[in-house]
Amino acid sequence: MSCASDPRFPAALEWHGGPEGYVEMIDQTRLPLIESQLRIDGLDQMIDAIRRLAVRGAPAIGIAAAYGLVIGTREGIEAGATLREAFERSEAALRASRPTAVNLGWALDRMRSRMNRETSANLDALHAEALAIHREDRALCRAIGEAGATLIPEGGRMLTHCNAGALATGGIGTALALCYVARERGRHFEVFADETRPLLQGARLTAWELQRQNIPVTVLCDGAAASLMRDGGIDLVVTGADRITARGDVANKIGTYGLALLACAHGIPFYVAAPSSTFDLELVTGAEIPIEERAHEEILEPFGARIAPPGIGAYAPAFDVTPAELISGLITERGLLRNPEEASVRRHLA
């Protein structure tokens, strides 16, 4: 069974066929100039795709991990392991692939629950669960878009960072879902996309998918956001999230925290859009979130061109943490939670 997505939007990944099937994903490292599909039917391939960001975005890597677990468990069984042995081995490898986005662990936990729930666990059940995770994420994206679309005023100018769109999820995105729903409702507005160094997901991916939906988009260097805000060019900032703690602190792509401070300094509302699977209620403050360090080459050798002299080091965290105090509202599939704090976050998700 395929899990067909809305054909108007690019699908970050799709499962084709039954439990013996495979995943097709757009190789996001090659966008926007080359639209090439990867066919993934091995666990190592999936882990490699997650690590090198061929698939990225917290919700999308949750779905990729679930599909990876189907594939890895199948491989293990074919090699003679029991289903549980094969599951455990695949699960551990997938969990270690990227540390910060909690959706990855969340999807793996959910797959484990399904396995434990079945009287005679089998690959069909895991496959069905992975498809359900994907299908549900699609519905969550739409609900997020509907919860937040009215925040974008007619003629408004929204700034976003990184890519929290269709390419980052199983549906129409999180931050960009607001744009897509607002557009469906006939609203006119424009989007400014931080290019988002080092890997330029804003210039490459956000610009690409907004352009396909005929939403006007302008790219800027990350350092230019303050000047744009000061000139009155921005009405609101909306980003996605990789993990949100119980008090509403948000880990997201490096640069988000600075952007939130700049928005605050200019009196511009700053929103974060994410499904409830992005919340980690085990953690209270952002200081507890593990922050992935990426290879220095991602900064120092963009496009294979060395930009710094040999022997220079880099400061290369992939994410930063924005404290709840800087966040005007969290937008989830359950609605808009203004001025999040621990009690209201727990109530919102209860």
Add this chain to the structure above:
Amino acid sequence: MSCASDPRFPAALEWHGGPEGYVEMIDQTRLPLIESQLRIDGLDQMIDAIRRLAVRGAPAIGIAAAYGLVIGTREGIEAGATLREAFERSEAALRASRPTAVNLGWALDRMRSRMNRETSANLDALHAEALAIHREDRALCRAIGEAGATLIPEGGRMLTHCNAGALATGGIGTALALCYVARERGRHFEVFADETRPLLQGARLTAWELQRQNIPVTVLCDGAAASLMRDGGIDLVVTGADRITARGDVANKIGTYGLALLACAHGIPFYVAAPSSTFDLELVTGAEIPIEERAHEEILEPFGARIAPPGIGAYAPAFDVTPAELISGLITERGLLRNPEEASVRRHLA
């Protein structure tokens, strides 16, 4: 007569020979991987070098403009014009080459004063004046370094943006002059260099020249500065300037204003180092400073590699303005002026 610089530091540009001589400059667009020299003996060549940033940095382009005026006037005379006609034509072309850095206009004004002062104006006088501008800038850089060096604490971590070093001046730099003098005095510290998109002067030039002086340097993406500050990784921020108004508002490379806001939010002192030729007392507020817009390709096609889809626009100011309220101190050759405001700036420069 050559205007030999301190051989321990790279010279942004040098004049070789008498009034019939030429300028040699390092082509900064090719650093850090290729150290190639340009020989410039035509006005159009000099204007092209300034426009495409082969020579850049407010003090250095002032010197380049003065030398360009010697070369252009000489060309005009050789083509049959009077000295004054040749001067006027060259002066207008050089003045239009880049709009924001006031040092360029300042150097041209000074060349004009010299011409008007001479009873029989001649190329020798212009040549001598250009050399004097260069020589004086070298002394100003050293004086700035001496005025600010003690701001860097032992074991300190200084953040800088763009390149305000030897490559940006006729001497040892402005912001980086603090580092070089502190180092001469035996102080140990490290520097964090914002890569400074779009043209990466931090990763390419600041890292290169600090490394040559054995000062530890780490490159970061501009969006990572907030996270580094929050983690307690920065003790002070020092940048250069392209123009400073009478009330102390500072135009500098895009990204500086945001950095100043982030420093303020984290209680980190933010200093600006520049010679008095960078002040434009005709202007009171930063809103009056003309801000150069650069070609969108500088953002969208770094290294010749297209990073955004065709048809996408960019927000591409080369500079932003940091209001005096965010500046802990201005460091000039006259000393450190804390908490600048109009009265104290005018007194400092009187």
